[in-house]
Amino acid sequence: MSKEGLGATILLKDEAANPSGSFKARRAALSVFDAWEKGYQGVIAATSGNYGAAVAAMAAKLGLKCIILQECYDSHFVGQPEILEKQRHCEALGAEVISMTVGPELFYEDLKLLEETGYYNASLYVPAAIAGIESLGWEIAAQTRHMGIAPAAVVITHAGGGNLTGTARGLK
DSSP: OOOTTTOOOOOOOOOOGGSSTTTHHHHHHHHHHHHHHHOOEEEEESSSSHHHHHHHHHHHHHHHHHEEEEEEETTOOOHHHHHHHHHHHHHHTOOEEEEEEESHHHHHHHHHHHHHHOOOOOOTHHHHHHHOOOOOHHHHHHHHHHTOOSEEEEEOOOOOOOHHHHHHHHHH
Protein backbone atom coordinates (compact mmCIF):
# COMPACT_ATOMS: atom_id res chain seq x y z
CA MET A 1 0.00 0.00 0.00
CA SER A 2 2.95 2.34 0.46
CA LYS A 3 5.61 3.44 -1.96
CA GLU A 4 8.60 1.15 -2.41
CA GLY A 5 10.93 1.36 0.59
CA LEU A 6 8.48 3.31 2.77
CA GLY A 7 6.37 0.45 4.11
CA ALA A 8 6.73 -1.50 7.29
CA THR A 9 6.31 -5.14 8.14
CA ILE A 10 3.96 -5.35 11.09
CA LEU A 11 3.71 -8.68 12.87
CA LEU A 12 1.05 -9.43 15.49
CA LYS A 13 1.11 -12.08 18.18
CA ASP A 14 -2.36 -12.97 19.48
CA GLU A 15 -1.99 -14.01 23.12
CA ALA A 16 -5.76 -14.54 23.35
CA ALA A 17 -5.13 -17.74 21.38
CA ASN A 18 -3.38 -19.27 24.40
CA PRO A 19 -5.25 -22.15 26.11
CA SER A 20 -6.85 -19.95 28.79
CA GLY A 21 -7.36 -16.92 26.53
CA SER A 22 -4.71 -14.75 28.14
CA PHE A 23 -0.97 -14.06 28.05
CA LYS A 24 -0.96 -15.33 31.65
CA ALA A 25 -1.17 -18.87 30.28
CA ARG A 26 2.57 -18.57 29.64
CA ARG A 27 3.32 -18.01 33.32
CA ALA A 28 0.90 -20.70 34.41
CA ALA A 29 2.23 -23.27 31.93
CA LEU A 30 5.79 -23.21 33.23
CA SER A 31 4.77 -22.83 36.86
CA VAL A 32 2.33 -25.77 36.81
CA PHE A 33 4.77 -27.86 34.77
CA ASP A 34 7.44 -27.19 37.42
CA ALA A 35 5.01 -28.44 40.09
CA TRP A 36 4.21 -31.56 38.07
CA GLU A 37 7.87 -32.26 37.32
CA LYS A 38 8.76 -31.95 41.02
CA GLY A 39 6.01 -34.38 42.02
CA TYR A 40 3.56 -32.04 43.72
CA GLN A 41 -0.02 -33.27 43.98
CA GLY A 42 -1.54 -29.82 43.49
CA VAL A 43 -1.04 -26.11 42.98
CA ILE A 44 -2.36 -22.99 44.69
CA ALA A 45 -2.58 -19.49 43.23
CA ALA A 46 -3.98 -16.20 44.53
CA THR A 47 -5.53 -14.08 41.79
CA SER A 48 -8.23 -11.68 40.75
CA GLY A 49 -9.07 -13.45 37.51
CA ASN A 50 -7.12 -14.36 34.39
CA TYR A 51 -4.16 -15.94 36.11
CA GLY A 52 -6.40 -18.24 38.13
CA ALA A 53 -8.11 -19.46 34.97
CA ALA A 54 -4.71 -20.07 33.39
CA VAL A 55 -3.43 -22.05 36.40
CA ALA A 56 -6.68 -24.06 36.54
CA ALA A 57 -6.40 -24.87 32.82
CA MET A 58 -2.79 -26.01 33.06
CA ALA A 59 -3.41 -28.00 36.26
CA ALA A 60 -6.33 -29.79 34.59
CA LYS A 61 -4.11 -30.62 31.61
CA LEU A 62 -1.48 -32.19 33.87
CA GLY A 63 -3.92 -33.87 36.27
CA LEU A 64 -2.97 -31.80 39.32
CA LYS A 65 -5.36 -30.64 41.99
CA CYS A 66 -5.85 -26.89 41.98
CA ILE A 67 -6.97 -24.34 44.56
CA ILE A 68 -7.56 -20.78 43.42
CA LEU A 69 -7.97 -18.01 45.96
CA GLN A 70 -9.80 -15.32 44.09
CA GLU A 71 -10.69 -11.72 44.92
CA CYS A 72 -14.29 -11.86 43.70
CA TYR A 73 -15.95 -9.24 45.89
CA ASP A 74 -15.36 -5.64 46.89
CA SER A 75 -15.43 -4.51 50.52
CA HIS A 76 -19.25 -4.34 50.38
CA PHE A 77 -19.37 -7.98 49.18
CA VAL A 78 -20.52 -6.94 45.72
CA GLY A 79 -19.26 -9.33 43.06
CA GLN A 80 -17.61 -8.03 39.92
CA PRO A 81 -19.26 -9.81 36.92
CA GLU A 82 -16.06 -10.32 34.91
CA ILE A 83 -14.28 -11.80 37.93
CA LEU A 84 -17.23 -13.99 38.89
CA GLU A 85 -17.10 -15.32 35.32
CA LYS A 86 -13.43 -16.26 35.83
CA GLN A 87 -14.46 -18.04 39.03
CA ARG A 88 -16.93 -20.16 37.06
CA HIS A 89 -14.23 -20.80 34.43
CA CYS A 90 -11.85 -22.11 37.13
CA GLU A 91 -14.55 -24.33 38.62
CA ALA A 92 -15.45 -25.70 35.19
CA LEU A 93 -11.81 -26.76 34.85
CA GLY A 94 -12.02 -28.66 38.14
CA ALA A 95 -10.37 -26.12 40.44
CA GLU A 96 -11.58 -25.45 43.94
CA VAL A 97 -12.20 -21.70 44.18
CA ILE A 98 -12.14 -19.86 47.48
CA SER A 99 -13.95 -16.57 46.90
CA MET A 100 -12.67 -13.65 48.92
CA THR A 101 -13.02 -9.91 49.20
CA VAL A 102 -10.26 -7.62 47.96
CA GLY A 103 -7.62 -7.17 50.64
CA PRO A 104 -4.40 -8.39 52.21
CA GLU A 105 -6.02 -11.49 53.76
CA LEU A 106 -5.83 -13.08 50.31
CA PHE A 107 -2.10 -13.60 50.72
CA TYR A 108 -2.42 -14.73 54.32
CA GLU A 109 -4.93 -17.40 53.26
CA ASP A 110 -2.68 -18.36 50.35
CA LEU A 111 0.31 -18.94 52.63
CA LYS A 112 -1.84 -20.79 55.17
CA LEU A 113 -3.20 -23.17 52.51
CA LEU A 114 0.25 -23.79 51.08
CA GLU A 115 1.41 -24.88 54.52
CA GLU A 116 -1.69 -27.02 55.17
CA THR A 117 -1.73 -28.82 51.81
CA GLY A 118 1.92 -29.01 50.83
CA TYR A 119 0.89 -27.91 47.32
CA TYR A 120 3.13 -25.94 44.97
CA ASN A 121 3.03 -22.16 45.14
CA ALA A 122 1.96 -21.27 41.61
CA SER A 123 1.99 -17.53 42.27
CA LEU A 124 2.70 -15.05 39.49
CA TYR A 125 6.12 -14.36 40.95
CA VAL A 126 7.76 -17.76 41.40
CA PRO A 127 10.81 -18.24 39.14
CA ALA A 128 9.03 -20.65 36.77
CA ALA A 129 6.17 -18.19 36.24
CA ILE A 130 8.61 -15.37 35.54
CA ALA A 131 10.39 -17.54 32.98
CA GLY A 132 6.99 -18.24 31.45
CA ILE A 133 6.42 -14.61 30.59
CA GLU A 134 9.96 -14.34 29.24
CA SER A 135 8.95 -16.98 26.69
CA LEU A 136 7.00 -14.31 24.78
CA GLY A 137 10.25 -12.43 24.17
CA TRP A 138 12.07 -15.65 23.27
CA GLU A 139 9.39 -16.46 20.69
CA ILE A 140 9.41 -13.00 19.15
CA ALA A 141 13.20 -13.12 18.85
CA ALA A 142 13.24 -16.63 17.37
CA GLN A 143 10.39 -16.04 14.94
CA THR A 144 11.77 -12.78 13.59
CA ARG A 145 15.28 -14.26 13.35
CA HIS A 146 13.78 -17.15 11.36
CA MET A 147 12.30 -14.54 8.99
CA GLY A 148 15.73 -12.92 8.66
CA ILE A 149 14.70 -9.70 10.40
CA ALA A 150 15.09 -8.10 13.79
CA PRO A 151 12.26 -6.10 15.34
CA ALA A 152 12.85 -2.35 15.27
CA ALA A 153 10.19 -1.98 17.94
CA VAL A 154 7.95 -4.22 20.02
CA VAL A 155 4.69 -2.75 21.28
CA ILE A 156 3.23 -4.59 24.25
CA THR A 157 0.63 -3.98 26.93
CA HIS A 158 1.97 -2.90 30.29
CA ALA A 159 -0.55 -4.84 32.42
CA GLY A 160 1.01 -4.96 35.90
CA GLY A 161 4.49 -4.55 34.47
CA GLY A 162 5.39 -8.25 34.42
CA ASN A 163 4.33 -8.71 30.82
CA LEU A 164 6.48 -5.80 29.70
CA THR A 165 9.60 -6.61 31.73
CA GLY A 166 9.37 -10.36 31.11
CA THR A 167 9.07 -9.88 27.35
CA ALA A 168 12.00 -7.45 27.40
CA ARG A 169 14.15 -9.96 29.31
CA GLY A 170 13.19 -12.68 26.83
CA LEU A 171 14.09 -10.47 23.89
CA LYS A 172 17.41 -9.58 25.48
